[in-house]
Structure formats: C-alpha cells, structure tokens
Amino acid sequence: MNKYLIFTTAILILLGNVNCSKTKKGPAQIQEALNVVEEVPENEISEIEIGKNPADFVPKGYVIFDTIYGDLNKDKIEDCVLIIKGTNKSEIVKDEYRGELDRNRRGIIVLLNKNKGYELAVKNYDCFSSENEEGGVYFAPELGVEITKGKLFVHYAHGRYGYWRYMFRLQNSDLELIGYDASSNHGPTVLTETSINFLTRKKIVNENANPNIDEPEMFEKKETKINKIKLLKLSEIEDFDKLEVSEE
Template sequence: MRKTIYLLALVFMLVHNINGQEIKIPENYTIVDSIKGDLDNDAINELVVAYNVMPENEIDGVPRELVIYKLENNQWVVWKTSDQALYGSKDGGMMGDPYGEMDIKNGILHISQNGGSSWKWGFTDKYRFQNDEFYLIGYTSLAGKLCAYWTDIDFNLTTGKMIVNKEFEKCENEEQQFYKSENETLLEKDLKITLQNRQEREIKITTPKYKHEVYIAIGKE
C-alpha cells in the first residue's frame, strides 16, 4: 500500500513539473498515463489524462476515464471527458491490462489498446477535434492467432474507406507458412463516433465479398 501511494505521488509530481501546473485528481482516482499536446490548433497544449476511477480491484479490475484539460487563467480546467474511450484495467483478458499508449501527432489524439491470450487483438483509435467534439477519424486493428490467421483493418472514417486484409497461415516444423490471403476494400460512409459515445452501441460491419465481420465498437454491457 505504501509503495502504491509513493508511485502515485511520483506520477502526480511528473504532471506538475512537466506542465507547470497542478491538476486536481478526483477523489479515489489514480493516474494511469498522461500526455500533452495541441489538440485544437490554438498553439496552446492541452493535457490528456487516463484515470482509474476507483481503487484497484485485482480480480475484476476497475473502469477508466479519459479527461482532457485546457489551460485557462494559468489553471488546468476540465474540458472534455469520456468513460468509453478506455477499456477497464482487466479488459485485456489473459494479457491483463489492455492499455497500450496515448500520443498526439499533428493535433490528432491516438489511443492504443490490446489484449487476448493465444488469440490476440489490438487497435488504435485516432480522434480529431472538430465541431466542438472529438470525432473518431481513424481506426486500425490487428487480431488473430499464430498458425491460424491475422486480420488487419485500416478504416478512415473521414473518407469512409476501409481496407481489410486477412492472412491465413499454418505452422510446420515450427515455421510459419502463409498459404492464403483475402483482401478487400469497401466504403462505409457517414459513421459518426465521438470520444464520448465510443462504445455506446455495437457497430459491426460485414464485408460484401468475403463476409468478414469487423467490430468497430463492442457496445456497453
């Protein structure tokens, strides 16, 4: 317990020192990760923090929340929040914590998560601030199992273009051999997903040629 408090204090000081201002951590919240960068093209960096929203439960894990702060009058002020952008701390299955990393590139917020066991999955969401909301503009994923198949998805929600590549493989004498691929490009326009409603409903797209089922959102239980 003492070690946990010490590590939390270090994370808090890191945020304080890098950004020059303290942030008020909500009661019972703990910081998972934080980054800063300009998300609204005003030449002023925002602060993005991933939180556990309650004390850690080693069996069931805990939910997470994403909070984006703006600097106003030299103080960090909550700007946007989402309880759907991040999976819970145990939602990675046998691999445990699904959180990968966050990054900000050219004003775009990237969030990567992954999990699984022998069957593995991983994806990256890309959000852009427009019309006063953070919209999902890109989704890439890789899922599959060694010696079975791997499915690679690249979905540009701005243009609606989705590329689906499925590579089948087998293993003989401990060597991987690719023996078949199914590649397909389709258009799925007018799909509007925001940071706030990221997992609000299940979104499944079935490709017309090979009938691959692509889950963009799994929906909240």
C-alpha cells in the same frame, strides 16, 4: 373645521398617488426589467472548466492513473490528457489465483493548454475497464493512450492475437472518432488487417490468403464503402469494451 379636514384629506390622497406612481411599473418597464441579463464575473467561472493544474480537474473519488502530453489543437503548445481511475473500495476484489485486484473503472479527461492554465475539452469518467480484468486463457487487452500528429489514439494491444486502435480528432466541441485500425493475428502471423476512415467512408481489409505460419504471408486487398454514420464522440462512449466499429 370641515374645510381643514377636506384640505388634509386631499393632500394625503395626492401623496398616495405620487408614491404609487413610483412603485408601480407599466408593461414596458416590466418587459425591460425581464430583458436584463446578469453578467457573471470571469473570476466566478467553475474550476471544472478552467484550472491552473491538470490535477484540478480530477473529480472526487478518482485518482490520476496516467498522464499524456501532446498538441491536440495544432497551436504548438502541449495539451494534457489524464487517464483517471475510481477509488471505490467495493470494487477491490480477491481473486483465487491473482490475489487482491482493483476493478475500478478508468476514464479520460482532455485538457487544452491555454498558457495561463488548462481548459476542459472532453471528459468521460468511466469509459475504460480496469487494468485487472480477466483475459480467460490469455491476458486481457492492454490499454495505451497517445497523442501523435494532433490526433488522440486509444490503442489496445492483445499480444499474439494482434491489436486494435481508435483515432480521434478535436472538432465540434469534442473528440470525434475519425479512424479505426486493427490487426487480427495468430501468433507472429497476421490473418487480417482492417483500416476504416470514417471521414471518407472507406474500409480496407487485407486478408492473408496463406495463413500457414511456416509460409510467406499473401494478402488480398478488399476495399468497400461504409454507410454514412454520425461520428462518435469520445464524451459519449459508455464502454470501449463494447464498442463495435469494424462492421459499420
């Protein structure tokens, strides 16, 4: 009987060792398991990054305010830029003279056309003020966005006071500010014209030495070098109304 018990115990111990060898892993096996990277199937990519229609990229709480088409990456295919606007009811106010005004801010979404759908390039949901801001004794600047020769232009028209515009180019996984132009006017008379190239760091100012409205304009050109600065990215601009570049 004692021999039988000893034999049975030995078999159980042997089986236990075999099972342990199957479940326990050595240091090399553990490290190999940690190095395994799980691959995400292509059909699980977020719709925020890739979508069939531009409207797929509009976030909740926003609507499309304007749509602009043009080639931004020089592949001869029209890309799409959406100007979006918030829909927060608390931003709708009543003005004593103008009535009900929607003061929700606006933003921009830049989409690259990939034939089978659109790919998100840049997003900035709240960088523009509403179209119903106060202009004081004059109307507020009017925002316009367009694509020309592969560049994105953000243009502000201010009637008799002139205009200013920002030029962006697609590079470094964003749209970077590479140029700025402005015209300061007094009615039909141009007082100063400013042009900045942030790539060459060149600033040109044409100042009217004869600002009298009844006399011909006489411009004096002044060219200077601006300090080397990091190019501004469209996605990082918090508020275009507070963006100052002319004195850089």
